[in-house]
Amino acid sequence: MASRINRRGNAIGPVSACLCDKALAAFANRRISADLARRGFLIGMGASLLSAVLPEFSSAQQPGAAAPAQPTTFTNFRLFDGKSAALQDGMYLVVDGNRISQLRRGSPDAQNASGGRVIDCGGKVMMPGLIDMHWHSLLAALPIAAIMQSDLSFVYLAAGAEAQRTLLRGFTTIRDVGGPAFALKQAIDAGMLSGPRIYPCGAMITTTGGHGDFRLLTDVPRTSSQISEIERTGAAAIADSADEVRLRVREQFMMGATQIKIVGCGGVSTPRSPLDMLTFTEPQLRAAVETASDWGTYVLVHAYTPESVKRCVAAGAQCVEHGHLIDDRTAELLAKNGTWLSTQPFTSEEDVAPLAPSSREKFLEVTAGTDNMYKLAHKHGLKVAFGTDLIFSQALATRQGTMLGHMTRWYSNAEALRMATATNGQLLALAGERNPYPHKLGVLEEGAYADLLVVAGDPLQDMTLLANPDQNLNLIMKDGRVFKDALKA
Incomplete structure (x- = not known):
């Protein structure tokens, strides 16, 4: 179903699919x-102003100016990597800049665990961004x-x-x-x-x-x-x-x-x-x-x-x-x-x-x-x-x-x-x-973009979890930056 907007970014059609009136x-x-x-x-500029004045865009959801200078290490999660049919346990994931630098079994070494943020996912499911x-x-x-x-x-x-x-x-x-x-x-x-x-x-x-x-x-x-x-x-x-x-x-x-x-x-x-x-x-x-x-x-x-x-x-x-x-x-x-x-x-x-x-x-x-x-x-x-x-x-x-x-x-x-x-x-x-984004998207693997979600529940068992993102998406990261973090709460 096609849409109608002009090159200046404006909508010009009716409320419909494959619109045309x-x-x-x-x-x-x-x-x-x-x-x-x-x-x-x-x-x-306008959207930045809007996010500053509308209450629904809370400070907990605001992006940082850039990806963290120090690596971010995720631990204690169950992994859906975008490819496998089952969850994987016992993994840790390291984000360096805007990409995944490590995704391995075991525990992060002392170098990974020091000098950067460590996020304990509390046993929740980690998956690629949709x-x-x-x-x-x-x-x-x-x-x-x-x-x-x-x-x-x-x-x-x-x-x-x-x-x-x-x-x-x-x-x-x-x-x-x-x-x-x-x-x-x-x-x-x-x-x-x-x-x-x-x-x-x-x-x-x-x-x-x-x-x-x-x-x-x-x-x-x-x-x-x-x-x-x-x-x-x-x-x-x-x-x-x-x-x-x-x-x-x-x-x-x-x-x-x-x-x-x-x-x-x-x-x-x-x-x-x-x-x-x-x-x-x-x-x-x-x-x-x-x-x-x-x-x-x-x-x-x-x-x-x-x-x-x-x-x-x-x-x-x-x-x-x-x-x-x-x-x-x-x-x-x-x-x-x-x-x-x-x-x-x-x-x-x-x-x-x-x-x-x-x-x-x-x-x-x-x-x-x-x-x-x-x-x-x-x-x-x-x-x-x-x-x-x-x-x-x-x-x-x-x-x-x-x-x-x-x-x-x-x-x-x-x-x-x-x-x-x-x-x-x-x-x-x-x-x-x-392709403006030449590295891998839709997967969690070393070298891929750090676009990931932490879900309160297992979407492999219950897909309705993703229909209620406000409640069930505990963390959203895109390009190595955290845009929502309810794990801290």
Whole structure:
């Protein structure tokens, strides 16, 4: 389900999945297309101010300015390393800077135990930070009505605050799969505010009339020199030839994209885009894939139906996003080509904000396909990644852990946790030369980034623990810095 935000970091769509309401989009574009491109630091500054004045961001949860100069040693924990099916006991872990320098059996030697902080985990479970492969980091904080009615600075404040809440839910990394989150990523990486690591796609690239074409009918027909407001603000990029596809892909890389999102079929909420319609031809899709390869990274394709999935596989795309309506032959094709299926466990209307009637009908079709999709993934041994796609509702955003719990309908707890950690980390690594975080993510091993959680309970036995992070996540570390520590209490 695609999102709509401009390159200045502003949300411009309705409260829905695969959102697209042209009137709201146009209004929001005019409302919030201010000059964040010239002042990208505003998000970071605003979020820092917000965390200073809102009581929910207590001092116990505030990040330090940098990773500790001295190593941090963790003892007395049970380890889920992101790969194993069972917990490991009798280990100690040392964090030096932003990476894990030691993970070994036994007790830390005197050199490790002196001169730095030692954290006794009290026998609790330690696991890697969670990864969400379908998140919209600038869309989850506010409903569209609040965006349209609030002062512009409040939108930036809310985006930064939601980034912190995302991190405090235990999601230390997200892949932003629609719209430029470039300024927010820069602010987080610079330490201006706390939040997850971000792999941004930039604007989704679509065709005229395809999902993501949010233009008013008065903008049609367009001329070769005409750029619509929706394109100018960076919410989407419209291309109708292979050369235009190459241009739009290169523009996203120029702005900092780590991978590219292409629209391959219709979307749930797009009024003039039925699910069964197809967008790019195979040669046009191949142009995107080849251009991304020239930049050392990959393309993910928004595709629900067998026809759209087959076309993107034939074009060489390495990742299909969604895929809820695939059939047996399509699943077999994905397996044969080693193509990733990055999808979301939509099970009911509780997993989406309110939709217009026509969009609701399409969403119910998608939801009805979820069970069959995961069964086919099991049957054919597909490489499956986990994401949530929760947008435009702060209440929905809190359900990231609940969505992960949905996975136990088709996978064991260990398999679901492995998917949301090590497996997702493998997909992120496809960013190759564009990967801003080149060391391992989603695993706890020597040399990996120090992104870890300490859980009050065993999620291998009870996945509902992660649906209540405020109570059950006792410690959250990202990049070697502690962002929450309830162990001290």
